[in-house]
Amino acid sequence: MRHHTSSHEDRADVLIVGAGPTGLTLAIDLARRGVACHVVEETERRAVNPRCNTTSARSMEIFRRLGLADDIRRAGLPEDYPMSIQYRTTLRGEEIFRIDLPSAGEVLAGAGRDRWPTPEPQHRISQLFLEPILERHASKLPGLTLERGTRLVELRQYEDHVEAVVESAGTTRVIRCSYVVGSDGAHSAVRRQLGIRYQGVDAIQKFVSTFVRSSELGRLAAPDRAWTYWTYGRRLASLIAIDGDELWLHHVAFDPGHDTDHEDPERLLTEAVGGEVEHEVLGVVRWTGRQLVAERYHDGRVFLAGDAAHIWIPVGGFGMNAGIQDAATLSWMLAAVHHGWAPPDLLTAYERERKPVGEQFAGAVGSAARASLADVSPDIHLPGQDGERARAELADRLAVTEPHRYSPDGFSFGYHYASSPLVVGGEGQAVISMGGYRERAQPGFRLPHSWLDDGRSVLDVLGPDFTLLRTDSTVDVEPWTDAARERGIPLTVADLPARWPDRYPTALLLVRPDQHIAWMGGADARPDELLHTVTGRLAAHQR
Incomplete structure (x- = not known):
């Protein structure tokens, strides 16, 4: 050419x-x-x-x-499709464990919203x-x-x-x-x-992923629908509902040294379902799960x-x-x-x-994957009490490894920039985990959510750039607006009710455009110095 x-x-x-x-x-x-x-x-x-x-x-x-x-x-x-996760011997076999989560329709209707740690589950x-x-x-x-x-x-x-x-x-x-x-x-x-x-671990697991169209799979799932079915046939596998009807994604996991080129996707699906099922293969991908960071x-x-x-x-x-x-x-x-x-x-x-x-x-993620993909006793397929005992033991293990994997609030609300040069007053923090987070404002962390009386989230009152939140209306914010105007820094000022002192424990919170807290403090702050720091100009000293 x-x-x-x-x-x-x-x-x-x-x-x-x-x-x-x-x-x-x-x-x-x-x-x-x-x-x-x-x-x-x-x-x-x-x-x-x-x-x-x-x-x-x-x-x-x-x-x-x-x-x-x-x-x-x-x-x-x-919208009415359950977001549940089921763990079964095969799709046609015995249920071992399940995690029930709300459907999109239930979220849109606001079911249980007062208990949500977020306005957007x-x-x-x-x-x-x-x-x-x-x-x-x-x-x-x-x-x-x-x-x-x-x-x-x-x-x-x-x-x-x-x-x-x-x-x-x-x-x-x-x-x-x-x-x-x-x-x-x-x-x-x-x-x-x-x-x-x-840099990191080049291979944790290998996978064969098959995208299929199958109305029969939809019919098999219909009596007890779930978003994902984990199955324990010859290999650990997951079957994920894509459209809630006939489109499914089938992942099968193998050891990192396994040659997946000779694995037949048709056979793998049959093993996971527990019998042959009518389907059309739309695509097959063989890939390796890694743990790498640039x-x-x-x-x-x-x-x-x-x-x-x-x-x-x-x-x-x-x-x-x-x-x-x-x-x-x-x-x-x-x-x-x-x-x-x-x-x-x-x-x-x-x-x-x-x-x-x-x-x-x-x-x-690597640690969670190793725990979730660990070997399972073949005894779960046995009839009678021996099989029941093996399935109960696996259910106990899954109750420990799986809930945070499917509701990883620590990854959503617990990651932080506390050691960033753009954050003032950040402290040393524990290593980020899937389940660990605090519903309390901290420098470097995403601003915690609360529902306001008008139905909005606290996150909804934030401006597009920096926002100064005030929980004490007696604190004068004019020094802040003056300092921001002099430096050309766009700043929104908003008042919060004072009824959440444990969640928002200071009179003022400076929130970045990405909704992470840059600084927390009171009326004795030096706005000019702080605004310089959070925009990358010089280091401020916490008072």
Whole structure:
């Protein structure tokens, strides 16, 4: 094929390479913040095989801020479809254990909302349905363009800009931009251009994943529907409902040294179901679950996010969801620098905040995967008391390993940036875990949720940039608004009721654009010094 070079040079404030959930979330957030961005995606069409099938509570909160949460919650499985997880000998066999979780319809109706630690509980939606929603919203935003069938060829960094050489339909051209973000997956061209390597465990488990269409599977599941059925045939496997009807994703786990090339997906499905079932194979993927984090998250004006920065075994869907968190952090930083109210040095905090989170997530996910995928006694298939005893023992084990895996609130509300140079008063914290979090405001953590009298969440009163929350109306906030105005820092001021002293224990809380707390204190604060610190200019001393 002959390649042609165009003399035309395109321009963008930010070039995003990769149009998966991370790249699209970042693009939407940047465009809403007034930063023009161009997204290039090498593939012409979205992938056919489902990948991530869970959108975490924290991701749903981010989508709520972007105005997307309701559309996402109404998509995927039918609103009345149970989000339960069942553990069975085979699909046709004995139930061993179950976890019952509310359907999308129950969440939309607000059932039990007073007990929620979030205004947006997690949602089970396949990436097959999530990505079109994100792309549709992206297409409506001014300043955001998306180009498919375009691959990155080369990056050239300069002191004040980056030149990206891209190729489309045999023609190469240059895109000149201020910054580049690689959200182009595990085989990231951006990461390769930077010469950045992954570090960690190269193989935890191998998998054979088969996407099937089967109305018979839907009929088998209908008497006791669940979102996921775990089965213990020859191999541990999961069968995930994609549309609540005839589309299913079947994952089968193997030891990391196992040769999966010779595993027959048809036989694997038969073993999991406990008999043959009518079906059509739509796609088969053989892949390896890993525990890897990039050695660096940025180089100069180029940044990595999502799977380009970290990959791990998909327990709880936290590959995609960690990427969405990456996007929420990087977007406000890029926008602050673009609009001039923060210096370029602010961007170095992205790696200092997100890389430790990625490393701790990787470790926790790896440990959870090893516990959940541990060997199971074949005695669970025996008839009579011996089988009952083996199934009861397995149920006891699952009661310990599984609940936090499917409601990993620690990953949504317990991750933090307490040691960030942009956070004042952060303290040493325990390692992030799936289940660990406190419903109490702390510097570096996401602001805890509470319902207000008007039905809004506390998170809903936050402005698009920095917000100063006041729980004591006698504290004068004029020094803050004056200091912010002098420095061009956009600041929203909002009052909170004083009825939650344990949850919001100080008179003032300064909240960042990504809803994490930058500082907490009282009337004796020095707003000018604090605002300098949280925007990356100098270190303030906690008083």
